[in-house]
Amino acid sequence: MNKILLQCGFLMLFAPVLTGSIFFESRLAILPSAYISVNTVAFLVALACAAVELPRYPKKFLFLLALMTVLISHAVLAAVVLGVDIMGIIKFMNFALIGFTLAFLMHALDRRGCLDWAVKVFVAVLFVLFIGAVFVKLQTGFWFRQNPYFMHGSIVFGRLMAMGLLLNLFIPIVPGKLSWALNACFAFGIVWSLSKGPIVAITACGLLYLLLNRSELFKLRNLVLFAMLLAAVSYYVSTYGLPAQFARVTVLFDILMGSEVTVNTSGSIGIRGNMYGATQGMILESPFLGVGMGNWGANFYDGITPFTYPHNLFLELLSEMGLIAGGFFAVLLLLPLRYHKDPFFYLFLFLFLAQQSSGDVADGRFLFFATCLILFRNLILDRIDLRARAST
Numbered sequence: 001m002n003k004i005l006l007q008c009g010f011l012m013l014f015a016p017v018l019t020g021s022i023f024f025e026s027r028l029a030i031l032p033s034a035y036i037s038v039n040t041v042a043f044l045v046a047l048a049c050a051a052v053e054l055p056r057y058p059k060k061f062l063f064l065l066a067l068m069t070v071l072i073s074h075a076v077l078a079a080v081v082l083g084v085d086i087m088g089i090i091k092f093m094n095f096a097l098i099g100f101t102l103a104f105l106m107h108a109l110d111r112r113g114c115l116d117w118a119v120k121v122f123v124a125v126l127f128v129l130f131i132g133a134v135f136v137k138l139q140t141g142f143w144f145r146q147n148p149y150f151m152h153g154s155i156v157f158g159r160l161m162a163m164g165l166l167l168n169l170f171i172p173i174v175p176g177k178l179s180w181a182l183n184a185c186f187a188f189g190i191v192w193s194l195s196k197g198p199i200v201a202i203t204a205c206g207l208l209y210l211l212l213n214r215s216e217l218f219k220l221r222n223l224v225l226f227a228m229l230l231a232a233v234s235y236y237v238s239t240y241g242l243p244a245q246f247a248r249v250t251v252l253f254d255i256l257m258g259s260e261v262t263v264n265t266s267g268s269i270g271i272r273g274n275m276y277g278a279t280q281g282m283i284l285e286s287p288f289l290g291v292g293m294g295n296w297g298a299n300f301y302d303g304i305t306p307f308t309y310p311h312n313l314f315l316e317l318l319s320e321m322g323l324i325a326g327g328f329f330a331v332l333l334l335l336p337l338r339y340h341k342d343p344f345f346y347l348f349l350f351l352f353l354a355q356q357s358s359g360d361v362a363d364g365r366f367l368f369f370a371t372c373l374i375l376f377r378n379l380i381l382d383r384i385d386l387r388a389r390a391s392t
Contacts, residue, residue: 009050016039091362095364096368102369103376149193158197161192279318287322290318316361
């Protein structure tokens with residue numbers, strides 16, 4: 001019975017996971033006058049299903065309690081001292097609650113022998129998003145990245161496609177040719193998003209994997225396929241050039257080679273240096289409390305720009321929450337780096353790298369999910385875990 005409840009909760013949780021909010025969303029309203037929406041109800045149902053399993057995981061419950069105590073106490077203190085924007089608090093609550101609950105449910109399903117089922121559901125949901133994006137973009141402009149990819153912007157869409165690719169690669173639960181077809185769709189989705197952050201992060205993950213698993217690098221079949229692909233791409237680019245839509249991506253090569261950048265990157269690569277420098281100043285000016293949740297934008301050039309976050313999760317945590325509360329979360333997000341043999345490690349690593357140059361705290365819910373999941377599997381052990389390990 002508990003397994004069925006966990007599966008139900010896991011399915012329901014995708015509503016807040018994909019919308020990025022556990023709070024009222026007018027586009028998903030059930031009772032607008034009561035501020036009740038589908039994602040809020042789904043999260044409460046998922047939370048109730050997870051609660052059934054909590055007695056088996058006392059340390060995980062204490063972990064959640066400690067985490068939320070730090071988050072809420074800092075929010076209250078900062079609200080009194082700084083006058084925090086309520087939307088800033090909501091972002092941090094979504095980041096912590098969605099990420100933790102998804103990780104807890106997935107780990108609980110793993111403990112009950114349902115990890116393959118959970119991964120299949122995750123991959124299936126991401127593939128449905130890909131199909132939905134194709135249909136929508138065929139009508140609104142297939143390569144025009146400013147238009148939504150079904151229900152997400154280009155950066156989040158690219159990130160979700162990479163998550164699907166990594167889950168399907170490192171936890172293979174789909175048979176042969178179908179698995180390759182899914183991988184091809186997800187890989188295309190990453191490039192199609194035309195988002196530099198996900199493309200660079202997934203490339204870095206691939207290179208690291210080859211370095212840590214050198215035997216794979218020397219398989220003749222892989223080398224031949226790679227050489228053929230490289231030759232085909234090189235021939236096409238040298239003969240026809242690249243479409244203008246890919247200018248956002250090719251600018252990365254200009255920067256790496258030290259060439260003159262031929263694309264205007266203001267608001268993208270160019271502005272990030274200013275953001276990072278200004279954020280360091282904010283941390284130095286208010287190291288303990290930070291500038292307050294949601295207040296980064298008001299402190300960046302006195303709020304005269306449209307930017308509301310620094311495009312780096314760690315800088316956002318430290319600048320808005322201060323070195324104590326923000327440092328707590330920052331250290332937590334670093335801990336999984338030691339568990340490179342965990343099958344979810346490359347999922348974590350991709351999200352970790354992607355979050356260094358794009359996305360805000362709300363987008364960080366995926367990274368927090370991967371972080372908590374790896375820590376649950378490797379670090380945070382309850383008595384059941386210890387007894388199971390002792391008996392094997």
